[in-house]
Amino acid sequence: MLDLRSDTVTKPSEKMRKAMYEAEVGDDVYGEDPTVNKLEKLAANILGKEDALFVTSGTQGNQIAGLVHCKPGQEVIMEAQAHIFLYEAAALSAFAGVQIKTLEGDNGAMKLGDVEAAIRGDDIHQPETGLICIENTHNKAGGAVIPLENMEKIYQLSKKLGIPVHLDGARLFNASVASGIPVKEFAKYTYSVQFCLSKGLGAPVGSMIAGSSEFISQARKWRKRLGGGLRQVGVLAAPGIIALEENIKHLEQDHENAKQLAEGLQNIEGITIENKVETNIILLDITKSNTTTEHFVNYLKEQNILAGPFGPNIIRFVTNNSITKKDIDNVLVAVQKIVNR
Structure with missing residues (x-):
């Protein structure tokens, strides 16, 4: 079964499994797990931040950031299709007590003028703007890369106004x-x-959050409050070290496979590619194929291929390190068969 539903389906390599078995561990709540400490230092250095913290998931990391940066009753600005807004169960509202203001972006990127206009003034009737969130790459925009220039402009505006920026x-x-x-x-x-x-x-398993030493100090307490204070967690941190030291270079192959898949799909009459494929996500529009996403996904499954419905007429393919170029060829043959039906 070829699994293209997400890159979350990747499985740890044998080297990772061995590292988990051999990991030196300690109580991380006490700051005594040497493997976790090594991972956190590595992540901070790669990102150019003062400190970093291992958390159980990306959603937990995003929520911790919101809890540190915001006060209850404030507002958070983000793009209308942001993962935090669509796929994190309204956690920022539930935990941080904030509301979200969404802006329509261009390929996932918010326009500077729109962000500036959305920032609240000094009005007793309105919430304060407590945080601006950016997502890069942007999932719903098909893995789009948010331009560095766009991030810089929003950051300079936020810095002038004293509003923090969090990057999902x-x-x-x-x-x-x-x-x-x-x-x-x-x-x-x-x-x-x-x-x-x-x-x-x-x-x-796992994600990292990074920022100033003060931010991470507060984040550590919020992680504990959310039940994320773990003990001998070096067994989970060890594969994270390998991921950062060895697996970044493999992402280029995922991107090449995605582009190969997109090029092949473009040549099949009756379907179109909705997004510009920049990374490892392909959004397939099946509107003209005279079937539903449910049926299309089921037909794929009959061909031993898993993909994910991503809207009324959209199917998402995500290449990952378990997918080869030969697999891509098999997917193209299967999709052509389905369209011929």
Whole structure:
């Protein structure tokens, strides 16, 4: 079964499994797990931040950032199709007590003028703007890379007004590999960053958040409040170290496979590619195929291929480190058969 539903389906390599078995551990709540400490220092250095913290998931990392940066009753600005808004169960509202203001973006990127206009003034009837969130790469925009210039402009505005910027960089390393820009450059225009170890980087679990030492000190307490204070967690941190030291370079192959798949799909009459494929996500529009996403996905499954419905007429394919070029050819043959039906 070829699984193209997400890059979250990646499984740890044998080297990762061995590292988990051999990991030196201690009580991380006491700050005594040497493997976790090594991972956190590595992540902070890569991002150019003062400190970093291992968290159980990207969603937990994003929520911790919101809880640190915001006060109840404030408002958070983000793009209308942001993962935090669509796929995190209204956690910012539930936990931080804030409301979200969404802006329509261009390929996932918010326009500077729109952000500036959305920032609240000194009005007793309105909430204060407590945080601006950017997502890079942008999931719903098909893995689009948010331009560095766009991030810099929003950051300079936020800095002038004293409003922090948080980067949901779940696939930040995909953005870096696709653009050739070091992750440190993207992170430079943020107050805090979250990225996933468990997507294209191939670790079995976990994410990192990074920022100033003060931010991480507060984040550590919020992680504890959310039940994320773990003990001998070096067994989970060990594959994260391998992910950062060895697996970033493999993302380029994922991107090449995605482009190969997109080019092949473009040649099949009756379907179209909705997004510009920059990284590892392909959004397939089946509107003209005279079937539903449910049926299309089921037909794919009959051909031993898993894909994900991503809207009324959209199916998402996500290449990952378990997919080969030969697999891509098999997917194209299967899709052609389905369309011929």
